[in-house]
Amino acid sequence: MSASFSTSAARNMFYGGSTFFFLIFLALTYNTEQQLPKRDQRAQLDNPAVVAGKRLWENNNCIGCHTLLGEGAYFAPELGNVYKRRGPDFIKAWIKAQPTGTPGRRQMPDFHFSDKDLDDIVAFLKYASEINTANWPPNIEG
């Protein structure tokens, strides 16, 4: 690297450049927060079932096998749009039927959910399916 370009110039470029881009990142974050109410279905969070459903989602580590809006593990189907793909009754019946015990097949544990728990989970998945995700996933299969 050229001798005319000194270490202290490189250092100043580092501090200046990173600070500048971090400030832009903060500004974009602020703008994102302003725009989110139009996209994120936050009115649904007034329904306690949605929040309770998110807690059940987290407390059972669903993300350890499934993806939600494409993030998580890739072992089991995408659930961000499962409400639209399968509908509420199928989701509840499916969860209750686990594990299938079919030899050699991937198994989902029995989480011992109550009927209220299942309703909460469905409310959460309905909320997730209505978030504006810029048309992702490409088709209903997730």
Place this chain on the structure above:
Amino acid sequence: MQYKSQIVAKHYFVGALVLFVAQILFGLVMGLQYVVGDFLFPAIPFNVARMVHTNTLIVWLLMGFMGSAYYLVPEESERELYSPKLAIAMFWIFLVAAGLTVIGYLSVPYATLARVTGNDLLPTMGREFLEQPGITKIGIVVVALAFLFNLSMTFLKGRKTAITSVMLIGLWGLAIFFLFSFVNPDNLVRDKFYWWWVVHLWVEGVWELILGSILAFVLIKITGVDREVIEKWLYVIITLTLITGILGTGHHYFWIGAPEYWQWFGSVFSALEPIPFFAMTLFAFNMVNRRRREHPNRAATLWALGTGVMAFLGAGVWGFLHTLAPVNYYTHGTQITAAHGHMAFYGAYVMVVLTMISYTMPLMRGRAANSNAAQVMEMWGFWLMTIAMVFITLFLTAAGILQVWLQRVSETPLGFMATQDQVALFYWLREGAGLIFLIGLLTYLASFFKGEKAAA
């Protein structure tokens, strides 16, 4: 080893390698569960194996970074560590906390763990990579603060170099961004948005500062090239890292509900993220080619060069493959992501920690380098693990391309599980490559016990 207190690093490195073995064993369990779905069910469901696999990885890399810092900062500062006792105490606290957390994952259902650790008071659990109970997260913060206090005091009282400045900025950034693991809004979009402030700003931000400073330190030591030259490279690399990587966070904001302009910011800036990695490759090779001495530790040199190459391939090339929004629309959340994740973590962070271990362990054991036989064995470990990881990545990429085609591009898309059945062959091949990786790891570990006699 110039300062007695540097020896505390040894604890951290040994602890890191023990957790590395656990990480790989659970990786093999998961890999088999991909094709033999009910393997070890219900004793170890997939999600539990995955938590152990990813959490032990994170903890052992953190231990590796901490050990590296405890070795490097005293030497660069030209004084003893502020408090070696505090460093040792924190090691044991960290190791015990990590061990108890893993035992918790394995012994009770996750929901029980969440309940008994009071997750309903401060819900932070059940999010990818941040599955640890709140009390473990608080423990991580305490250990990190004690660690930063110890190192900052050492730094402030001693010589200040570019390497220690960059490393401390990276480590402070690591601790500060981890605080976002306590941010868990009920709003799913905001939850995901700030979750990336831990995950992305760690691995594509501040961790790269730590990586750069460790690599720069080892290159100064093994090549004897002027510090001035190496420090200039370091600043250029990390400048490129942060000006691309910070706004590159946008590549995670394409499909989670954030505004659509992130598709532009994320695509453009993350497309530039390979540049700092390429600069790192050039840096490592340039410095080794311009070396002013023949360091007897050839294995450490190999690891340093390997880090340069594999970080570029894994983080740079495999990242670029699926980072543009129109491509990511199809690849998001598929095995392509898994392929990139594996090679990037190995190439950048695993390898840089092993570079530091390779350089420092002989010194901490009272010799400049290991015997020739031990180094040859270590290099066998290097090649077996590295080649195995290349094949793991290629097989997962093949699985991912097929998956995208069958499930997302096709006119008559298959469902998720039907697609998984179609790509099973590649999962079997990946598991085979994983076994080779394990053999490589065992070879590498065996090299520590080979030929105690010093080389020279």
